[in-house]
Amino acid sequence: MNTTINIILFGIGNVGSTLIKQVLATNATISLKQGLNLEIPIIANSTTAFFKTNGIKNNWQTDFEIFGFPYKINDIIRYIQKEELGNIIIVDATASRKFVKHYKAFFQQGYHIVTANKIANTLSLDYYNSLRTTILNNWTHFNYETNVGAGLPIIETLRRLSDSGEQIHKIRGVFSGSLSYIFNTFSEKQLLFSEVLQSAQQKGFTEPDIREDLSGKDVARKLLILAREIGLQKELSDIAVESLIPSSLEEIHYLNDFNLKLNELDRYYSDLKVKKSANHVFRYIGELDVLNGTLQTKLVLEPKTSAIGQLRGADAAIEIFSESYKEQPLVIQGAGAGSAVTARGILTDILKIAKQLNTFKLVEA
Ligand SMILES: NC(=O)c1ccc[n+]([C@@H]2O[C@H](COP(=O)([O-])OP(=O)(O)OC[C@H]3O[C@@H](n4cnc5c(N)ncnc54)[C@H](O)[C@@H]3O)[C@@H](O)[C@H]2O)c1
Ligand SMILES: N[C@@H](CCO)C(=O)O
Incomplete structure (x- = not known):
């Protein structure tokens, strides 16, 4: 039965x-x-x-x-x-x-x-x-x-490696599907940053409060979850987090008030885009260096030809460097957000x- x-x-x-x-x-x-x-x-x-x-x-x-x-x-x-x-x-x-x-x-x-x-x-x-x-x-x-x-099998893979005694050295990558989508789209298309944010929200990639993604908190949480999964005794406060929210918008309490000021984000990111060369893309990455015990999240410019630079849509890509995957990491890649x-x-x-x-x-x- x-x-x-x-x-x-x-x-x-x-x-x-x-x-x-x-x-x-x-x-x-x-x-x-x-x-x-x-x-x-x-x-x-x-x-x-x-x-x-x-x-x-x-x-x-x-x-x-x-x-x-x-x-x-x-x-x-x-x-x-x-x-x-x-x-x-x-x-x-x-x-x-x-x-x-x-x-x-x-x-x-x-x-x-x-x-x-x-x-x-x-x-x-x-x-x-x-x-x-x-x-x-x-x-x-x-x-x-x-x-x-x-839906990517990241925790399971890490747990299997860790449970079998494999030493993990470093975990690095693009952890956020929404930020991947936002920077892919913003780097390539002639759209305002706020238009790209709205599109990411409509596609269901963002957190219910988009500031969780933009502040880097969502990526920091993911990094912390992986760190704890391999036995590191870390707190959220141990992570050096770069926020993507300009300081002028950081003190706003209510999401509705934040949404009314998105044009300030537009100005900030249009200025940043001007400084970017055509063969680079923005990427928001997280890095857990097990050997040094450091965790950080930050916005970087990646060559379009690099593995992370080539990500499409809302793809996440996580690289695991370990005892057996020393030079060439084990890579898990695919849609990093989306309801399905x-x-x-x-x-x-x-x-x-x-x-x-x-x-x-x-x-x-
Ligand atoms: N959207 C994605 O791609 C994605 C990917 C991985 C994980 N997640 C996680 O999935 C969760 C849901 O995301 P979503 O996009 O569906 O959000 P959503 O805003 O569309 O839905 C959230 C739901 O939770 C309900 N809710 C809020 N507080 C509640 C409470 N105290 N008790 C019962 N229900 C409550 C809301 O009423 C709503 O129905 C989030 O934690 C998010 O981080 C989302
Ligand atoms: N908002 C999250 C959903 C998946 O946790 C992201 O963009 O990756």
Whole structure:
């Protein structure tokens, strides 16, 4: 008999809604080939939740609008208990700091978590370590491949190398899909910087607050996640981060006020573009030098002919230099942002847990 996996989805924006589409489209095949039924009995955004015991269907948006109601996290937990839903995988497709506060309680309930949200992995080291203790104590799983490079297998690759005793020397590259797209487009086309930003937002490459990308924070978080993955005891404050936001716009509190001043960004980047030669492109890179223990993110000019200079669209490219990949790095490259690749990465993370739960069931039977 198939094993039912109950996905509780928080965040139904770009990534979350694409995940629903992918789950509904692939469920029959997954059921046939892998013996797993993926159901989504609960979906929620920041204010509203919608419950359907046997899982949402293609008309979920209308259902959510009509039958959604204001909720608290305890309502969700109570519903799961009342309906006796098992094999719970919480999916965090938000960018919310507030939501992360519930992670420990979820693990304590025996729920597993798959997250695209980078916050939990980039809070203080104390929190990071205590979260891992909670996960272990409750025999739960925590997958977050999409934290770095969207659907690209970066964390998995690094973990495999690291687990097998391989010494990692350096990790370097373009970590941000949105910044890759922004600088590719801005370097090549006669568009205002603000027009390129809007296009990146419309394509779903940016964070809900674009300043997370422009400030370099999003890249810094990715770098920190990789550093911690290979055992480095680092904090976000250990990273030298170059912001792409001119100082005159840095103190603005509200996103709407920031958006009203985008013409200042236009002036700043038009001036910068004039200074660039035709055979170079801007690249925003991150670098983790394990041997020196330094982490930095910065804007550089790369020759168009270099590997990083040749990136297209929203591609990310991560180079891993290690004991076995000393001179020529191991390179992972491909779309580094976008709802389809990210949702597919989340689905892969869900299936990894689901397969373990299924194996456990077979062993127990
Ligand atoms: N867009 C990408 O290419 C990409 C790639 C990798 C990772 N991610 C990550 O995926 C996450 C979602 O990105 P997105 O582009 O879908 O954002 P989005 O703004 O389109 O959607 C965010 C959703 O989260 C909901 N939300 C906010 N706070 C919440 C809360 N406290 N509880 C429940 N729901 C809450 C919002 O209502 C909205 O439905 C982010 O953490 C982002 O970093 C995105
Ligand atoms: N805003 C992020 C999404 C992927 O984490 C990026 O541009 O890379």
